[in-house]
Amino acid sequence: QFMSGPNRKAAEIRVPVESNKEKSKKNNSELGLVKDPEEVQELSAEDQELHDKLTLFVTRLQDRDTDVANQALISLKEEIRTSTSSMTSVPKPLKFLKPHYPILKQFYEDLSDAERKRNIADLMSVLAMTMEDPKLRISLKYRLESHFDIQKWGAQYIKHLVAEIRMEVEANLEAQANE
Numbered sequence: 001q002f003m004s005g006p007n008r009k010a011a012e013i014r015v016p017v018e019s020n021k022e023k024s025k026k027n028n029s030e031l032g033l034v035k036d037p038e039e040v041q042e043l044s045a046e047d048q049e050l051h052d053k054l055t056l057f058v059t060r061l062q063d064r065d066t067d068v069a070n071q072a073l074i075s076l077k078e079e080i081r082t083s084t085s086s087m088t089s090v091p092k093p094l095k096f097l098k099p100h101y102p103i104l105k106q107f108y109e110d111l112s113d114a115e116r117k118r119n120i121a122d123l124m125s126v127l128a129m130t131m132e133d134p135k136l137r138i139s140l141k142y143r144l145e146s147h148f149d150i151q152k153w154g155a156q157y158i159k160h161l162v163a164e165i166r167m168e169v170e171a172n173l174e175a176q177a178n179e
Helices: 020-031 045-061 066-083 092-110 114-131 138-145 155-177
Strands: none
Touching: 045 066, 045 092, 066 092, 066 114, 092 114, 114 138, 114 155, 138 155
8 A cells, every 4th residue: 555645654775776877798608799808908019010900811812802811811820820930829819809700600611612612611611610619629620621731720739630630530430339
């Protein structure tokens, strides 16, 4: 029953209030636009330059002119190779290429030129090492479609491939046992 008049008491209702900044952060997170705090941080001038350079290489890799695309592929590989000489953490080029990975993956799948596809498979294998679930063995899939020397990518990459090969062998043995 509602009270009216001078005996009426005010009810205290607590309503949580989110600032616009908190709402925006929450919405972006829910939409998958911000995945981790590192993506929100401002980049140094050097990192921004590297990020822009890698983005340009990704764009040029998809160019119809094979000379432009091949030069972009060489540049991308070189940036990754020089940064992965000591893999104590994920190198910046691999971090900066993460948002481009789905685009590169789709581009690779849509390619009809077999030679160009083999050339890009080498890069895709290295990217998949840090961007795919190892249980899916995507890095190994790309490696088998490539024709380049694996030693140039270093010991961590080779260890990763060995682990994926082991998983593939185990899956095959298990499938044979279940037949």
